[in-house]
Amino acid sequence: MLFAKPLGDLISQLEKLPGIGPKSAQRLAFYLVRQPEDDVRMLSESLVRAKQALRFCERCQNMSELALCSICSDAKRDQTTICVVAEPRDVAAVERINEYHGTYHVLHGLMSPMDGIGPENLKVRELLARLGGEMAEVIVATNPTIEGDATALYLAKLLKPTGVKVTRLAYGMPVGGELDYADSATLHSALEYRREL
Amino acid sequence: MSLQRLWLSNYRNFEGQEWLPSTGVNLVVGANAQGKTNLLEAVALLSSGRILRSVKDDSAAIRLGEDAAEVLGEIRGPGTELKVVLRRGQRRRAFLNSVGMAKTSDLLGRLPTVVFSNSDLAIVREDAGERRRFLDLELSQMYPVYLRHLSMYKRALEQRNALLKQVNHQRVEDASFEIWEAQLGEHGKAMREYRHRFCGELLVKASRIHDELGSEVLDLAYEEADFGDLTEALASGRAREIHRGTTQVGPHRDDLSISVNGKLARNYGSQGQQRTAALSLKLATIELIQDTLGEPPVILLDDVLSELDMHRREHLLSFVLHTQTQTILTCTEANQAGSEVQKDATIFSVRAGNVEPA
Numbered sequence A: 001m002l003f004a005k006p007l008g009d010l011i012s013q014l015e016k017l018p019g020i021g022p023k024s025a026q027r028l029a030f031y032l033v034r035q036p037e038d039d040v041r042m043l044s045e046s047l048v049r050a051k052q053a054l055r056f057c058e059r060c061q062n063m064s065e066l067a068l069c070s071i072c073s074d075a076k077r078d079q080t081t082i083c084v085v086a087e088p089r090d091v092a093a094v095e096r097i098n099e100y101h102g103t104y105h106v107l108h109g110l111m112s113p114m115d116g117i118g119p120e121n122l123k124v125r126e127l128l129a130r131l132g133g134e135m136a137e138v139i140v141a142t143n144p145t146i147e148g149d150a151t152a153l154y155l156a157k158l159l160k161p162t163g164v165k166v167t168r169l170a171y172g173m174p175v176g177g178e179l180d181y182a183d184s185a186t187l188h189s190a191l192e193y194r195r196e197l
Numbered sequence B: 001m002s003l004q005r006l007w008l009s010n011y012r013n014f015e016g017q018e019w020l021p022s023t024g025v026n027l028v029v030g031a032n033a034q035g036k037t038n039l040l041e042a043v044a045l046l047s048s049g050r051i052l053r054s055v056k057d058d059s060a061a062i063r064l065g066e067d068a069a070e071v072l073g074e075i076r077g078p079g080t081e082l083k084v085v086l087r088r089g090q091r092r093r094a095f096l097n098s099v100g101m102a103k104t105s106d107l108l109g110r111l112p113t114v115v116f117s118n119s120d121l122a123i124v125r126e127d128a129g130e131r132r133r134f135l136d137l138e139l140s141q142m143y144p145v146y147l148r149h150l151s152m153y154k155r156a157l158e159q160r161n162a163l164l165k166q167v168n169h170q171r172v173e174d175a176s177f178e179i180w181e182a183q184l185g186e187h188g189k190a191m192r193e194y195r196h197r198f199c200g201e202l203l204v205k206a207s208r209i210h211d212e213l214g215s216e217v218l219d220l221a222y223e224e225a226d227f228g229d230l231t232e233a234l235a236s237g238r239a240r241e242i243h244r245g246t247t248q249v250g251p252h253r254d255d256l257s258i259s260v261n262g263k264l265a266r267n268y269g270s271q272g273q274q275r276t277a278a279l280s281l282k283l284a285t286i287e288l289i290q291d292t293l294g295e296p297p298v299i300l301l302d303d304v305l306s307e308l309d310m311h312r313r314e315h316l317l318s319f320v321l322h323t324q325t326q327t328i329l330t331c332t333e334a335n336q337a338g339s340e341v342q343k344d345a346t347i348f349s350v351r352a353g354n355v356e357p358a
């Protein structure tokens, strides 16, 4: 055997994490077993605590400590606008600009038959359930990839009968970006969504 | 646009090699397996992000015993530096002025090239896939937007095919199909517009060149695999395609028919007619790129002279000299290139992974 069993077990657990290959898993494992026991305990406890304490917000499906997340329960946020994103990290990205005052809806993925992901695997039903009442606008903020486009199209078709206004984020040149360095995809969409001066 | 300086590090049989080609004709002479094709291939790699000779993975292109290879080129004109890094077991990466690019295909169009090799005959003789590959490569280096449509189309196609296979073991709602078909319809329609226009423009030039080469009539026609609106054709073909698990309509099934004197060159052409047709297409592509981009591409000739008869060889060489663009021509003996080219060319010799002015 290459490693003592407890070490081997730890390595194979770490290897299951996204973006961690066998080499990184070994490096992390060696690092962890050399740390003081208290530090290691804190790490393992915070893992379990995070898992136990977090759930999906029952409205927007973002990660939350309470039944309703801090955004959904904030009276100052515009509850008639929903920004639909693929992942919780996208909520964080939009929040960072401090300009958007509506709510979110996290799909937890994009449609991708190759990966076995259809609408039933996404939080689509939960989005539909939010549309009764006085919803003003749904902003679809999925990435401009083929999967992001397909998911946006699916939502647009699905939401059309409800009469709510559905918009899609514009994609184009990064501000401060140089034309010469933009990849063709970015330039293409910048050209497609150009505006009159 | 031309390649000013090439730097190879652990690429194939080159350990560390700097090469300063001239802006005119470069005659690269060497015996077989000394590295002359590797040199030309490195230039093509900077141009397209792809390796000419198909390899299972990049390991085959990395020098024995090394972990990584690097190909770097300085481009005169815009003053840019292109770099491709190959690493065993990893994804190939491309850089523009040291900034990483999202995909290696984003290199396309920065150093346009037209490659002549002995596999060109396949464009005329083999199945439609070869002709689509030719169209896709040339269009991608002229039009970045075409490349974008192409890669979106390919991905949407994989997704729809995956969905077709799912139907056999689970219920799939029509709306799931419709979204991929809408994307295939949109990107596929755009691809076909580009291909039709390209083939039309290519025909004008290629038929003239073909006539000069052998007084025969060359005809090209872009043929679509289906009729009418693509999104609708996809929807109506769905039931039939579920059994096969693959999409049967769309630009990935189209063909470019090439005929000589009214007969399909693929089935009825002699080897000589097929060779001339392939040569006409490539030479016409050079003119078309020059017209579209405002300057000619770099011409790469990989050991093709020995395969051509004297008439075709002279035509090709005089075309190259006349175009006055940077050309890299490999051969085993300098005299294969003829006296006129030898007079104008800068001659290099390649031996055991070393390039030197001859």
Ligand SMILES: [Zn+2]
Pocket (backbone or CB within 6 Å): A057, A058, A059, A060, A061, A062, A064, A068, A069, A070, A071, A072, A073
């Ligand atoms: Zn919430």
